[in-house]
Amino acid sequence: MIVDVAQVPPQPWKNGGGVTRELLRWPAAGPWHLRLSVADIATDGPFSAFPGVMRWFVVLDGAGVVLTFPDGERTLRPGDAPLCFDGAAAPGCRLVAGPTVDLNLMLQGLDGVLLPARAGDAAPSWPQLGFFDAAARRLHWPAAGPASSDGFWIGTTA
Structure with a gap:
């Protein structure tokens, strides 16, 4: 299977703060164990909370983001290694200099x-x-x- 991001319709985020294009959901119906998406972040705001989910996040395009966690901030720019964090954390997100495009892998009950x-x-x-x-x-x-x-x-x- 090959999924082209340009062919996937955007969906609003769980918290309504942006849009995402879901490339893969497994299983396709019902509660998922794996979800891969590309998101457009156009404004500052919090991530959606996903309790029980391990989340991987990487910036693909744009100047980057600053994610705020209880233990401090993490700045991520294109070319940086993906960041793994607990999806329940729902960090705050501040754009470094304009919109970004990001890749998100979320895993529930899987390594x-x-x-x-x-x-x-x-x-x-x-x-x-x-x-x-x-x-x-x-x-x-x-x-x-x-x-x-x-x-x-x-x-x-x-």
């Missing part, structure tokens, strides 16, 4: 990872593995072979 990849990198050894092509904005699920371009490996134990 998983979002790993940066460079073109030609061999795939890590995870039971389920997808690849998000950052330049083409396409999800390849499942992924086979080395990374086709710069992007991110999505690994889960499902």
